[in-house]
Amino acid sequence: MTENTTFRDPVCGMEVGAAAPLSATHQGTSYKFCSANCLEKFLASPERYLSQPTASGTEESPVSAESPAAPDAPATEQAEQCELPLLGMNCAGCAGRIEKTLNATQGVVTAAVNFATTRATIKYDPNGTSPDALKQVVRDMGYDVLEAGGAAESDEAGMLEAQTQVHEAQYRKNRTKFLLALALTLPVAVLAMAGHVVPALADVFNFPGRSWVELALTTPVLFWAGREFFTGAWAAAKHRVADMNTLVALGTLSAYLFSLVATIAPEWLMAGAAGETGAAGHGHAMASPVGVYYEVAAIIVTLILMGRLLEARARSKTSGAIHALIGLQPKLARVVRGDREEDIPIAEVVLGDVIVVRPGEKVPVDGEVIEGGSSIDESMLTGEPLPVLKKLGDTVIGATLNKTGSFRMLATRIGKDTVLQQIVRLVQQAQGSKAPIQRLADLIASYFVPVVISLAIATFVIWFDVTPPETRLNMAVLTFVSVLIIACPCALGLATPTAIMVGTGRGAQSGILIKGGEALETAHKLTTIVLDKTGTITRGVPSVTDVETFVVDRRTLLQLCASAEAGSEHPLGEAIVRSAEEEGLERLPVTGFNAIPGHGIEAEVDGKKILVGTELLLTNHGIAVDPSKAHRLADAGKTPVLVAIDGRFAGVIAVADPIKEGSAGAVKRLHDLGLEVIMLTGDNRRTADSIARQVGVDRVVAEVLPDGKGEEIKKLQAQGKVVAMVGDGINDAPALAQADVGIAMGSGTDVAIEAADITLVRGDLNGVISSIALSRATIANIKQNLFFAFIYNILGIPIAAGILYPFTGWLLSPIIASLTMALSSVSVVTNALRLRGFTVERG
Numbered sequence: 001m002t003e004n005t006t007f008r009d010p011v012c013g014m015e016v017g018a019a020a021p022l023s024a025t026h027q028g029t030s031y032k033f034c035s036a037n038c039l040e041k042f043l044a045s046p047e048r049y050l051s052q053p054t055a056s057g058t059e060e061s062p063v064s065a066e067s068p069a070a071p072d073a074p075a076t077e078q079a080e081q082c083e084l085p086l087l088g089m090n091c092a093g094c095a096g097r098i099e100k101t102l103n104a105t106q107g108v109v110t111a112a113v114n115f116a117t118t119r120a121t122i123k124y125d126p127n128g129t130s131p132d133a134l135k136q137v138v139r140d141m142g143y144d145v146l147e148a149g150g151a152a153e154s155d156e157a158g159m160l161e162a163q164t165q166v167h168e169a170q171y172r173k174n175r176t177k178f179l180l181a182l183a184l185t186l187p188v189a190v191l192a193m194a195g196h197v198v199p200a201l202a203d204v205f206n207f208p209g210r211s212w213v214e215l216a217l218t219t220p221v222l223f224w225a226g227r228e229f230f231t232g233a234w235a236a237a238k239h240r241v242a243d244m245n246t247l248v249a250l251g252t253l254s255a256y257l258f259s260l261v262a263t264i265a266p267e268w269l270m271a272g273a274a275g276e277t278g279a280a281g282h283g284h285a286m287a288s289p290v291g292v293y294y295e296v297a298a299i300i301v302t303l304i305l306m307g308r309l310l311e312a313r314a315r316s317k318t319s320g321a322i323h324a325l326i327g328l329q330p331k332l333a334r335v336v337r338g339d340r341e342e343d344i345p346i347a348e349v350v351l352g353d354v355i356v357v358r359p360g361e362k363v364p365v366d367g368e369v370i371e372g373g374s375s376i377d378e379s380m381l382t383g384e385p386l387p388v389l390k391k392l393g394d395t396v397i398g399a400t401l402n403k404t405g406s407f408r409m410l411a412t413r414i415g416k417d418t419v420l421q422q423i424v425r426l427v428q429q430a431q432g433s434k435a436p437i438q439r440l441a442d443l444i445a446s447y448f449v450p451v452v453i454s455l456a457i458a459t460f461v462i463w464f465d466v467t468p469p470e471t472r473l474n475m476a477v478l479t480f481v482s483v484l485i486i487a488c489p490c491a492l493g494l495a496t497p498t499a500i501m502v503g504t505g506r507g508a509q510s511g512i513l514i515k516g517g518e519a520l521e522t523a524h525k526l527t528t529i530v531l532d533k534t535g536t537i538t539r540g541v542p543s544v545t546d547v548e549t550f551v552v553d554r555r556t557l558l559q560l561c562a563s564a565e566a567g568s569e570h571p572l573g574e575a576i577v578r579s580a581e582e583e584g585l586e587r588l589p590v591t592g593f594n595a596i597p598g599h600g601i602e603a604e605v606d607g608k609k610i611l612v613g614t615e616l617l618l619t620n621h622g623i624a625v626d627p628s629k630a631h632r633l634a635d636a637g638k639t640p641v642l643v644a645i646d647g648r649f650a651g652v653i654a655v656a657d658p659i660k661e662g663s664a665g666a667v668k669r670l671h672d673l674g675l676e677v678i679m680l681t682g683d684n685r686r687t688a689d690s691i692a693r694q695v696g697v698d699r700v701v702a703e704v705l706p707d708g709k710g711e712e713i714k715k716l717q718a719q720g721k722v723v724a725m726v727g728d729g730i731n732d733a734p735a736l737a738q739a740d741v742g743i744a745m746g747s748g749t750d751v752a753i754e755a756a757d758i759t760l761v762r763g764d765l766n767g768v769i770s771s772i773a774l775s776r777a778t779i780a781n782i783k784q785n786l787f788f789a790f791i792y793n794i795l796g797i798p799i800a801a802g803i804l805y806p807f808t809g810w811l812l813s814p815i816i817a818s819l820t821m822a823l824s825s826v827s828v829v830t831n832a833l834r835l836r837g838f839t840v841e842r843g
């Protein structure tokens, strides 16, 4: 590796002259470095660079930076994923139970059940289990799996459609059930309560046998309309757990059984009361001396059914965004077949079809304009309100709307590969994922029910002890039932998933694709935004502005450089090649092309040894450089590319990458959000500083090697910062993956960027602001929801237990308890739906 006069930098693999100033000794061997950056990295962990010969680094072109290491590769390497639409869940408790069972099932890597989407997302080892086996597990638990059948199952739209139909049918059935329950409950309520409200009626309704009538009306309400509570509670009991069904079943059954005994054998209850005091109770000539509470049981069931109905209605609206996205899919495409044009269903379009798109029509699939041109409204996918001009060779996206012109396009992506389908898949995944905050809610919910049952029993015992004998059973039963019902944690399970569904859906409609609940939650804690320079702050399409030459003439210099750069994929290289083409310069034969990431290139052109790149690249080759010209260009915000021919400094080519119009405004708004903004670039310090000044970022980290960007993020994280990295997702994937939140600025055509947590369909910094604002709004919404869900329980339980009774004589009726609990779910879902009104940032 080492010759007499040159060394190889062990970090980047670059050739370094013996005169290079930076060196270090490790285990008796001395190494030379191209830059302080490499030296620093080497000193941090020498083994890392010595164990794996980094000579390979020199063959890499700068754009092919290594992909991020998968952190948990071994466990999930061969895992497959399936989605099961579940039927029969009626509360978040069910979701939790199914999830637990699935996770304990052999062959399952991870399973998550989302109550809002009613889906289970399961990662499993195909050698250990299969989707059919998993379906059976669910069925064995007493739930069902929707079989959409055939094609629909593999197609997101079809599956969603099937799910919607089932939900609709379910909804209608539940509504009928509720209405019948209501019809039976109303007379019970009137019989039981009219006497309290209008004393004159008391005698009318106190006819003998009244409690038998109430019994007859209540029984079907409880055991037919409210059957699901009992079957649910039973299923839970079989798994030795208790959920909200348990609470409802226990509450209503207590009220019912107490009343039943009072109806059939009141003397039992009387005897209990009389036995203690030795005297019969006050001789009220009532139909049932101890009182019956049939209405309590009936009203609880009816109100909870109503609550679930309202909740289902509101919950179906939370998936509105995804339905809207799917609805964008055009049905037909006008395809040229032979010399005829015919309308064919979208599913029959094949790659390479030529498609005609007329004004006012939707672009059917993704493709490329091959004839004509137009302006296209892409707002439905990118959030960009202004129509985008499309000309020959431009990419068009399926489901966008053609406004003015007519054009022909070549189908380049169809079916599942289209941008629209990718977006739909991403949103589905995001909506099925859990935010860390939900784990807390789930944990609380799992302890909640047993705690509540204990509290209810304690309440019963205390009231039974402290109340005079003639009313003690009544008091004890009433408070027992109230505590059970008001403490039901159903709203708790809805608080996070509904907000995440609405939040991610709203994002997708504005071109912000959030990978999941975790990304959403982290995004609201960010302290620092790191922006990549090229393509993020600047347009990413640089062009040559100046050519300074010292040895050969201008055209020769440009020709030599462009020939050398022909093999480069770097935007700077491309700019030089383009500029030579524009001047009509021919390309010369090249040998020994070598790209040195972060520094430049070396090559032999026409027998001459050419170096094109940074000042350091030249000095490290022992070439004397007069940098004054380069510095002046850099101070003007241009990137000076230095050129050496046969070991002599021969010229400087200045390349300018214009700053995007919105960049400065966006940086300002990021500051307004209280965020620190840092620019990260491989470009030289002077150029970087100049650009930084123009856009107003707080700090610049310049001259970072392509694979050093992840390290820079790590350093910031080590300072306790929560960092978002914003880049194009192609050559900064490791940094995106390293960041707490990786935000990829899409180009409109590539949305499934692996390393990114958030993908902005439209490459625009305003999307960064919107994503952060959206995440903050969503998390705030979740917190409100949790507050709503908890406040009912926390305030409700002591009141239901009768804590106010000694002071005010006030006791929370179980009926009010059931009303509050029904409304808590509704208020949570309604609050989540407010996120639909979130407005995105427009530059």
Ligand SMILES: Nc1ncnc2c1ncn2[C@@H]1O[C@H](COP(=O)(O)OP(=O)(O)OP(=O)(O)O)[C@@H](O)[C@H]1O
Binding pocket: 062, 532, 533, 534, 565, 568, 570, 572, 573, 596, 597, 598, 599, 600, 601, 612, 613, 614, 639, 640, 641, 680, 681, 682, 683, 684, 704, 705, 706
């Ligand atoms: N093919 C090339 N031709 C000429 N110069 C190059 C080439 N590749 C790299 N360089 C030099 O190396 C520097 C660093 O390159 P690198 O790719 O790390 O970052 P960049 O493209 O300038 O900026 P950013 O990090 O913001 O994307 C460039 O500014 C340029 O001076």
Ligand SMILES: [Cu+]
Binding pocket: 091, 244, 488, 489, 490, 491, 821
């Ligand atoms: Cu509940």
